[in-house]
Amino acid sequence: MKLIVKDMDIATGGILIAILNEHDAQKYDMHPGDRILIEAGSRKITAVLDVAEHDKVVPHGKVGLFEEVLSALKVHHGDEIRITLEEKPVSLQYIRKKLDGKELNKEEIHTIIQDIVDNKLTDIELTYFVAAGYTRGFSDKETTLLTKAMIDTGEKLDIKDGIILDKHCIGGVAGNRTTMLVIPIVAAAGFTIPKTSSRSITSPAGTADTMEVLANVSLDKKQIQQVVKKTGGCLVWGGAVNLAPADDRIIGVEHPLSIDAEGQLLASVMAKKGSVGAKHVLIDIPVGKGAKIEDKREAKHLACKFIKLGSSLGMTVDAVISDGSSPIGRGIGPALEARDVLWVLKNDARAPLDLRTKALTMAARIMTVKYSPKKAAEIAKEILDSGKAYAKMVEIIKAQGEKITDPDKIPMAEQMSDYRATKSGKIVHIHNGVISKVARIAGAPHDPGAGLYIKKLVGEKVKKGDVLFTLYADSDQRLRYAVEFLILHQAYDIR
Amino acid sequence: MKLIVKDMDIATGGILIAILNEHDAQKYDMHPGDRILIEAGSRKITAVLDVAEHDKVVPHGKVGLFEEVLSALKVHHGDEIRITLEEKPVSLQYIRKKLDGKELNKEEIHTIIQDIVDNKLTDIELTYFVAAGYTRGFSDKETTLLTKAMIDTGEKLDIKDGIILDKHCIGGVAGNRTTMLVIPIVAAAGFTIPKTSSRSITSPAGTADTMEVLANVSLDKKQIQQVVKKTGGCLVWGGAVNLAPADDRIIGVEHPLSIDAEGQLLASVMAKKGSVGAKHVLIDIPVGKGAKIEDKREAKHLACKFIKLGSSLGMTVDAVISDGSSPIGRGIGPALEARDVLWVLKNDARAPLDLRTKALTMAARIMTVKYSPKKAAEIAKEILDSGKAYAKMVEIIKAQGEKITDPDKIPMAEQMSDYRATKSGKIVHIHNGVISKVARIAGAPHDPGAGLYIKKLVGEKVKKGDVLFTLYADSDQRLRYAVEFLILHQAYDIR
Numbered sequence: 002m003k004l005i006v007k008d009m010d011i012a013t014g015g016i017l018i019a020i021l022n023e024h025d026a027q028k029y030d031m032h033p034g035d036r037i038l039i040e041a042g043s044r045k046i047t048a049v050l051d052v053a054e055h056d057k058v059v060p061h062g063k064v065g066l067f068e069e070v071l072s073a074l075k076v077h078h079g080d081e082i083r084i085t086l087e088e089k090p091v092s093l094q095y096i097r098k099k100l101d102g103k104e105l106n107k108e109e110i111h112t113i114i115q116d117i118v119d120n121k122l123t124d125i126e127l128t129y130f131v132a133a134g135y136t137r138g139f140s141d142k143e144t145t146l147l148t149k150a151m152i153d154t155g156e157k158l159d160i161k162d163g164i165i166l167d168k169h170c171i172g173g174v175a176g177n178r179t180t181m182l183v184i185p186i187v188a189a190a191g192f193t194i195p196k197t198s199s200r201s202i203t204s205p206a207g208t209a210d211t212m213e214v215l216a217n218v219s220l221d222k223k224q225i226q227q228v229v230k231k232t233g234g235c236l237v238w239g240g241a242v243n244l245a246p247a248d249d250r251i252i253g254v255e256h257p258l259s260i261d262a263e264g265q266l267l268a269s270v271m272a273k274k275g276s277v278g279a280k281h282v283l284i285d286i287p288v289g290k291g292a293k294i295e296d297k298r299e300a301k302h303l304a305c306k307f308i309k310l311g312s313s314l315g316m317t318v319d320a321v322i323s324d325g326s327s328p329i330g331r332g333i334g335p336a337l338e339a340r341d342v343l344w345v346l347k348n349d350a351r352a353p354l355d356l357r358t359k360a361l362t363m364a365a366r367i368m369t370v371k372y373s374p375k376k377a378a379e380i381a382k383e384i385l386d387s388g389k390a391y392a393k394m395v396e397i398i399k400a401q402g403e404k405i406t407d408p409d410k411i412p413m414a415e416q417m418s419d420y421r422a423t424k425s426g427k428i429v430h431i432h433n434g435v436i437s438k439v440a441r442i443a444g445a446p447h448d449p450g451a452g453l454y455i456k457k458l459v460g461e462k463v464k465k466g467d468v469l470f471t472l473y474a475d476s477d478q479r480l481r482y483a484v485e486f487l488i489l490h491q492a493y494d495i496r
Numbered sequence: 497m498k499l500i501v502k503d504m505d506i507a508t509g510g511i512l513i514a515i516l517n518e519h520d521a522q523k524y525d526m527h528p529g530d531r532i533l534i535e536a537g538s539r540k541i542t543a544v545l546d547v548a549e550h551d552k553v554v555p556h557g558k559v560g561l562f563e564e565v566l567s568a569l570k571v572h573h574g575d576e577i578r579i580t581l582e583e584k585p586v587s588l589q590y591i592r593k594k595l596d597g598k599e600l601n602k603e604e605i606h607t608i609i610q611d612i613v614d615n616k617l618t619d620i621e622l623t624y625f626v627a628a629g630y631t632r633g634f635s636d637k638e639t640t641l642l643t644k645a646m647i648d649t650g651e652k653l654d655i656k657d658g659i660i661l662d663k664h665c666i667g668g669v670a671g672n673r674t675t676m677l678v679i680p681i682v683a684a685a686g687f688t689i690p691k692t693s694s695r696s697i698t699s700p701a702g703t704a705d706t707m708e709v710l711a712n713v714s715l716d717k718k719q720i721q722q723v724v725k726k727t728g729g730c731l732v733w734g735g736a737v738n739l740a741p742a743d744d745r746i747i748g749v750e751h752p753l754s755i756d757a758e759g760q761l762l763a764s765v766m767a768k769k770g771s772v773g774a775k776h777v778l779i780d781i782p783v784g785k786g787a788k789i790e791d792k793r794e795a796k797h798l799a800c801k802f803i804k805l806g807s808s809l810g811m812t813v814d815a816v817i818s819d820g821s822s823p824i825g826r827g828i829g830p831a832l833e834a835r836d837v838l839w840v841l842k843n844d845a846r847a848p849l850d851l852r853t854k855a856l857t858m859a860a861r862i863m864t865v866k867y868s869p870k871k872a873a874e875i876a877k878e879i880l881d882s883g884k885a886y887a888k889m890v891e892i893i894k895a896q897g898e899k900i901t902d903p904d905k906i907p908m909a910e911q912m913s914d915y916r917a918t919k920s921g922k923i924v925h926i927h928n929g930v931i932s933k934v935a936r937i938a939g940a941p942h943d944p945g946a947g948l949y950i951k952k953l954v955g956e957k958v959k960k961g962d963v964l965f966t967l968y969a970d971s972d973q974r975l976r977y978a979v980e981f982l983i984l985h986q987a988y989d990i991r
Contacts, residue, residue, distance in 0.1 A: 011504075011553050028942050034752040057563070058506050068552070089752075097753050100631055125623045125752050132627030136595060257529040257584075257620050258592050447523050 002029055002085070004064040008078035011067050015250075016120045017048040019084070020065035026052045029086070034123055036087040039064075041074040047087055049123055092116040093126060099133040107146050114150035117247045128254045131262065139264030141306075145313040147264065151245040151272035156222055158244070158277045160229050163193040166367055167279035169270050171286050171303075172204065173293025175436040176330035176455075179285070180208045181236060181342045182360035182390070187367055188234030189384045189393040194367075195229045195277050197239035202252075205440035205452055206335045209238035214339040214411060214449050217402030228400040236397060245272035263303070267310050275314055281370045282311060282318045285363060287325025291433040297322065321366060323359065327431045327459045330356035334445035334452015334473065336411050343408035346391035355458075361385060414443075414450035414473040416480045420487060422463045422495060430494040431459055436470075439492065443474040443483040451475055457493075469493055497524055497580070499559040503573035506562050510745075511615045514543040514579070515560035521547045524581070529618055531582040534559075536569040542582055544618055587611040588621060594628035602641050609645035612742045623749045626757065634759030639801075640808040642759065646740040646767035651717055653739070653772045655724050658688040661862055662774035664765050666781050666798075667699065668788025670931045671825035671848075671950075674780070675703045676731060676837040677855035677885070682862055683729030684879045684888040689862075690724045690772050692734035697747070700935035700947055701830045704733035709834040709906060709944050712897030723895040731892060740767035758798070762805050770809055776865045777806060777813045780858060782820025786928040792817065816861060818854065822926045822954045825851035829940035829947015829968065831906050838903035841886035850953075856880060909938075909945035909968040911975045915982060917958045917990060925989040926954055931965075934987065938969040938978040946970055952988075964988055 002025075009020070019037060031037065035050040048070055059065040064084065066076070076082060095109040105113075113130060116122050122130075139147060168183055180196060187194045198208035198218075212218050219241040220228065228235045240249075248269045255261065274282050284307045287293070288300045304320035311318030330341040330353045344352040345360065361381045368377035384390050395406050405411055436453070444451030455470045457463055469492070474480040497520075504515070514532060526532065530545040543565055554560040559579065561571070571577060590604040600608075608625060611617050617625075634642060663678055675691060682689045693703035707713050714736040715723065723730045735744070743764045750756065769777050779802050782788070783795040799815035806813030825848045827836040839847040840855065856876050863872035879885050890901050900906055931948065939946030950965045952958055964987070969975040 009506075030936055030942070032751060033748070055563070068550070093753055097755075100627065100753070100755070102631070123752065124620050125749050128620045128623040129627055129753050129755075132595065132624055133631065136597070136628065136631035253528070254620050256527060257618065258588055258595070258624050260592075260595070260624075441525055447525070 003081055003083050005062060006071070006076050006078055006080045006082055007059055007063045007065045008071060009065045009067050016123060017046060017070050017073070018051050018067055019048040019070060020051045020053050020059045022056065022059045022061050022063065023052050023054050025061060026050070031086060034125065036089055037084045038087045039070070039074060040083045041076045041080065044074045046070065046073050090116050090121050092122065096126065096130045096133060099137060100129060102137050104140055105143055105146070110143065110146045111150045111153070114147070114154050114247045117250050118154040120250075124254060127250060131251060131254050131260060131265070134265055135260050135262040139262075141309060141313070144264045144267050144310055147268040148271045148275065148310065148314060151247050151268055152275040154247060155245045155276055156243040158195060158222060158226060160193060160195060160226060160278055162230065164281065164370070165277065165279045166192050166194045166281045166283075166370065167196065167274045167277060168194075168283040168285065168363065168367060169274065171284070171293055173433065174287045174325045175205065175328035175333050175433045175440070176338060176341070176356070177287070177328070177359075178208065178211055178330060178338045178342050179356065179360045179363055181212060182345055182356070183364045183367065184234045184236055185346065185390045185393040185397060186360065186364040186381050186384050188232060188397070189389045190368060190380055192233065192368065193229065194234045195225065196234065196236050197242065197244060197273060197277060198236065199239055201446045202256075205333050205437050205445035206338055207446065208236065209240070210335045210446040210449070211338045211342070212236040213238070214335050215343070215405050216398040217404070220401060228397065232393065232397045232400050234393070234397055235401065237401065239273060244276035245269070248272065263306065267306055271307070271310055271314060271316070274316065280316055281367070282316055283363065283367045284318060284320040285323055286320060287323045289324055289326025290430065292325030294325070317370070319366060319369075321363065325433070328433060328436055328455060329359055331455040332452065333436055333440040333455070334443070335449040336413055337452045337454055337473065340408045340411045343406070343411075346385070346394050347408065348386065348388070349408065357385070412450055414448060414475045416474045416477055418472045418480050418484060419468040420470050420472060420492070422457075422465055422467045422469055422493070424495055425464045426495040427462050428457055428459050428493055429496050431455070432492055435490045435492040438490070439472070439483050439486055442479065442486050443472050444479045448475045448479075451479065463495060498576055498578050500557060501566070501571050501573055501575045501577055502554055502558045502560045503566060504560045504562050511618060512541060512543040512565050512568070513546050513562055514565060515546045515548050515554045517551065517554045517556050517558065518547050518549050519556060521545070526581060529620065531584055532579045533582045534565070534569060535578045536571045536575065539569045541565065541568050585611050585616050587617065591621065591625045591628060594632060595624060597632050599635055600638055600641070605638065605641045606645045606648070609642070609649050609742045612745050613649045615745075619749060622745065626746060626749055626755060626760070629760055630755050630757040634757075636804060636808070639759045639762050639805055642763040643766045643770065643805065643809060646742050646763055647770040649742060650740045650771055651738040653690060653717065653721060655688060655690060655721060655773055657725065659775050659865070660773045661687050661689045661776045661778075661865065662691065662769045662772060663689075663778040663780065663858065663862060664769065666779070666788055668928065669782045669820045670700065670823035670828050670928045670935070671833060671836070671851070672782070672823070672854075673703065673706055673825060673833045673837050673851065674855045674858055676707060677840055677851070678859045678862065679729045679731055680841065680885045680888040680892060681855065681859040681876050681879050683727060683892070684884045685863060685875055687728065687863065688724065689729045690720065691729065691731050692737065692739060692768060692772060693731065694734055696941045697751075700828050700932050700940035701833050702941065703731065704735070705830045705941040705944070706833045706837070707731040708733070709830050710838070710900050711893040712899070715896060723892065727888065727892045727895050729888070729892055730896065732896065734768060739771035740764070743767065758801065762801055766802070766805055766809060766811070769811065775811055776862070777811055778858065778862045779813060779815040780818055781815060782818045784819055784821025785925065787820030789820070812865070814861060814864075816858065820928070823928060823931055823950060824854055826950040827947065828931055828935040828950070829938070830944040831908055832947045832949055832968065835903045835906045838901070838906075841880070841889050842903065843881060843883070844903065852880070907945055909943060909970045911969045911972055913967045913975050913979060914963040915965050915967060915987070917952075917960055917962045917964055917988070919990055920959045921990040922957050923952055923954050923988055924991050926950070927987055930985045930987040933985070934967070934978050934981055937974065937981050938967055939974045943970045946974065958990060
């Protein structure tokens with residue numbers, strides 16, 4: 002069928018789409034979601050068909066094309082192109098198979114993941130895959146294959162020096178910027194630990210957002226390899242390199258219903274580790290009231306799954322179940338957390354003790370791949386106390402592209418407001434969820450200087466009117482929104 | 497947040513969407529799928545947020561609005577509007593609950609269906625609901641609630657005369673235009689039988705497409721009620737009235753993966769029956785090689801489910817498991833099938849016997865609500881043989897808006913091609929799927945006169961070169977496509 006191009010003047014940034022008028026689609030027995038081959042001269046591409054109900058969008062005899070399709074075919078508004086119906090991707094049959102509760106084999110899983118990476122599946126099709134994995138569950142074998150497929154369909158770091166270590170935290174605890182301390186300590190001890198992190202999705206700061214206050218984090222594969230070769234470590238944003246890219250599209254359709262399938266979570270985490278070539282991985286699973294995982298038994302189950310999956314991928318996994326009941330560190334928000342990190346590294350009196358303690362524990366735990374636990378703990382403490390960890394952090398910051406290395410030069414948001422205790426007593430709990438939400442409402446992570454700084458910790462006795470934390474925001478309005486939220490939601494339990 | 501309207505110059509025809517620039521979305525912590533309240537003066541609506549990755553689509557400080565949103569708010573390109581974040585629909589929590597394998601209650605199911613009807617759910621969210629129903633299954637109780645919710649969220653026919661009968665066929669058999677015979681026979685016997693039918697989705701003709709050759713089928717609720725009051729029956733397109741409208745959107749997301757969840761199917765069918773006020777329903781379940789249901793045990797299981805569901809809705813359901821192994825009637829395609837129907841009604845020598853026999857059986861079976869099986873069969877035969885059924889059909893055609901009542905005046909496609917036996921022997925099977933696909937390639941149902949006319953039936957002996965069927969198409973090209981398809985796919989088994 003020959004049609005005339007209508008430039009829709011839109012870029013989708015994802016899947017290739019072509020829009021037909023409803024009557025043309027009917028005439029040629031084509032339906033939304035059908036795959037069509039579009040040919041313009043010698044160029045051809047496969048696009049997903051969408052159907053316009055109104056002539057205003059795409060008139061009879063025309064085909065509406067988006068930016069990406071136009072440039073791939075090198076056609077313009079008014080040009081003639083030819084379309085024919087193509088078979089749908091075979092991966093749809095495999096998704097259907099999983100929906101029917103059957104186990105998928107290696108080739109089937111690889112095909113699905115490759116089609117996800119190549120943007121060949123529509124949102125509806127991808128959602129069926131996620132729903133199938135969530136309701137039917139993935140077997141251990143499928144999870145391993147899923148992880149391998151995610152690794153194989155993305156880029157891989159090529160680092161040859163030494164045994165590569167890595168760490169990951171399941172998240173859900175406000176603050177808790179442990180990674181930014183563990184990396185310099187472990188790298189200073191002579192290990193290779195290339196860390197890629199995500200930006201925040203629902204938290205007030207991801208490690209990438211926080212590190213970005215101090216250094217450039219958007220490095221490409223080659224740059225990362227150079228930084229790691231030079232310093233033994235790195236703290237970069239994973240999104241800038243194409244490591245296990247299937248994950249991002251999957252997360253996109255998980256978000257609307259906050260789906261978090263276990264097999265999917267395991268595969269996502271371990272694929273990122275596999276992509277950097279990690280051989281030993283430490284997984285931090287914070288547990289406690291208000292954390293992502295509230296039940297210790299569930300945490301243990303997840304730990305076992307990680308260890309098992311690691312083993313099937315040729316990695317040793319060590320899992321630590323840590324206390325996730327309250328925020329760790331005092332700053333919440335990129336700049337405030339970055340300052341805490343540098344204070345710990347510089348052994349500043351203002352350094353939050355809980356963050357320091359947790360970082361030392363985690364760093365020592367990772368180094369048990371080479372040393373006894375006692376020796377590893379001694380090494381970690383010596384490196385931090387002596388300033389070697391700070392020196393290593395400065396080295397990493399400079400190698401990635403320096404912004405700030407002095408904690409007291411980090412700019413904070415200028416509007417401040419104290420949040421005070423409404424009664425006297427002992428602090429028995431600080432709500433991670435409320436603290437994180439307030440910091441986000443104040444502007445974190447988009448405004449790096451926004452967030453809050455905790456003045457009173459769990460276990461402390463307070464009097465009515467004492468300042469519990471200070472809010473930071475770039476605008477009066479944001480500050481007011483945060484204060485209003487705190488009227489309705491309780492951040493502290495005082496008894 | 498205040499933003500300037502950008503007219504996207506597109507109508508979606510469905511859900512209300514507003515598009516923000518990626519950076520604006522980030523700044524205000526908004527994500528694709530979030531619900532936002534848009535206010536323009538005193539007018540306000542809730543839309544689903546989408547995020548544009550490219551400035552070209554929606555620049556900073558602007559909000560891209562589609563036709564439907566623009567007209568609801570009465571705003572134009574360049575106007576200022578205000579947006580605020582709203583809670584997501586509570587139905588998402590219920591969909592999540594079903595995904596987790598938990599049973600939904602009345603209120604939860606009603607809320608989901610109402611939100612589907614009100615176009616409040618995105619494709620991704622709706623897909624999760626369909627996937628949840630498919631993988632977790634609906635309990636009998638849930639199926640009943642689903643059916644009731646579908647009925648309650650749509651229009652209902654208000655017909656007061658007598659006990660209302662209805663029939664439904666599961667489909668999958670080429671030809672098989674039984675309904676267009678059953679309705680006039682049963683209506684002529686004095687029963688009330690208001691029949692709404694669908695147009696074809698994947699078959700060469702739906703009952704609505706076929707009836708449309710003879711009469712207008714797009715009647716509104718009031719017109720349908722008048723036709724039924726006058727004639728006792730009708731044969732109209734259900735899509736023109738808003739009966740159980742949730743179904744259409746659900747089918748839209750089922751199509752890409754050909755999902756056909758049992759609970760969903762049961763609810764869809766029975767909701768349409770409930771919406772017309774039916775008290776007695778006959779379900780025709782064709783079974784056989786190449787039919788939708790190939791296994792007799794599966795057919796019996798489905799029959800039981802229909803009977804049980806009907807009973808919980810206050811309807812008596814009678815289910816007939818019929819022979820669906822081969823096409824029924826000789827014409828395939830709207831005009832060819834309509835001609836078969838009129839030939840049967842007029843007791844023409846050219847009338848296909850199998851279609852006549854099946855129609856009589858079905859009509860008699862429905863009338864057993866009042867008569868003994870023997871008496872019902874006699875009445876059906878008398879009505880058909882005496883021409884009363886034809887007279888009733890003419891009455892219905894005239895009441896709906898007459899086009900044609902003489903079978904020999906139905907226009908057929910002008911291009912024809914005979915398909916001949918490639919060997920001699922006995923016909924043991926005719927493939928429903930291949931026959932249907934060929935008729936569609938020839939142009940049915942879009943070109944009403946296209947399709948094919950079967951010359952040789954199962955059981956007949958043929959010689960190599962005998963004409964098995966004749967293809968009808970509006971264009972040479974379509975005819976050629978159909979012939980090419982038949983080179984690769986076998987329509988007849990001859991032994």
